[in-house]
Amino acid sequence: MENICLNPVGHVVSSVESTREMPAGGVPAAIEILPQYESALLRIEENSHIWVLSWFHQSERSKLVTSPGVNHDLPEYGVFALRSASRPNPIAISLAKLLRREGNRLILEKLDAVNGTPVIDIKPYFENDIIFSPKTSYIPGKNREYRQNQMLRRALAHHQEECLHLQLAVRMALVAEEVFGHLNNPDLIVSVRGSDCLADTIQGLSRARLANPPRFSYVPSTALQQTNWDLADKGTLTLTWLGQTDIMELEDEEFLNIDFEN
Structure with missing residues (x-):
């Protein structure tokens, strides 16, 4: 050659x-x-x-x-x-x-x-x-700070604005990843009740589609900002925002109600 x-x-x-x-x-x-x-x-x-x-x-x-x-x-x-x-x-x-x-x-x-x-x-x-939800190797970053920064980059690339609910989505997705691993798992079901910004960013981070397979659902709400993550044989994780605004500086339990059921 x-x-x-x-x-x-x-x-x-x-x-x-x-x-x-x-x-x-x-x-x-x-x-x-x-x-x-x-x-x-x-x-x-x-x-x-x-x-x-x-x-x-x-x-x-x-x-x-x-x-x-x-x-x-x-x-x-x-x-x-x-x-x-x-x-x-x-x-x-x-x-x-x-x-x-x-x-x-x-x-x-x-x-x-x-x-x-x-x-x-x-x-x-x-x-x-664009391939919205490609199959990829799961290669998590070395520590939580690194993973959060990488997730924030992906969120900004998708949502195009660093608003409060984008930050909330990043922190929620970070918790979910620590429980379930790869968020692009075709068996991980994701639902959102909350703002358009929260739903858009969560969908971008999880790569969950509405169909083929149907992994994502969304109910608009101004009274509640909540995500639900369900993986068969693993459990169900429900994350509910408690209302604080300094999200990126707080520990998870300080601004989220975290409920996990096996």
């Missing part, structure tokens, strides 16, 4: 110089496109999100098997079954929110590539890229 030669189309401009310093989810960054490729950006600003394909030049290339970076206590996986930066060809694919274009620069909300990372391609995020 012939070797492949790739030429960068640009590079990442970031405040982070080392992969060890890169926080999960990335930092505000930009992509600077080489002058000869600037015309390829025509009308890219019509897109809110883009796929960035970059070359993780600081990554190890000899590993074929490793434990997930988010939790080294988990079993090993082949690198093709992970998003690990260490792989034979360290091509990274990152979904980034495009804030604006400034000439040959794309200003991004966040990107998880260090300063100077070569960019090998850019593609727009299309509606056809």
Whole structure:
């Protein structure tokens, strides 16, 4: 098989110089496109999100098997079954929110590539890229704080606004995950009684559909904010908001009534 030669189309401009310093989810960054490729950006600003394909030049290339970076206590996986930066060809694919274009620069909300990372391609995020409830490996983060931050990122990507009931949904889903594991379990039934924001965020986090299989139901309410999670042979978890607003600073029992029945 012939070797492949790739030429960068640009590079990442970031405040982070080392992969060890890169926080999960990335930092505000930009992509600077080489002058000869600037015309390829025509009308890219019509897109809110883009796929960035970059070359993780600081990554190890000899590993074929490793434990997930988010939790080294988990079993090993082949690198093709992970998003690990260490792989034979360290091509990274990152979904980034495009804030604006400034000439040959794309200003991004966040990107998880260090300063100077070569960019090998850019593609727009299309509606056809969406798989609402895919089957995936369950790879929980190493601790509760990490899992909450990851869940908050997913909630914001889905709901698009960090409102009070989004925060409530994140904390409820975090409790449910600690009881039932993977929230995208096709046998986990989820119901919501409460606001549109609570229901929308819970559905986004659980990936529960109304049909095929029917996992999600919703009853609008202003008087009650409650979620119910049911898994056969495991039990039923009911979480009811007690009304506090400083949700992200409190312990679960300080703002939730937690009722679990086997």
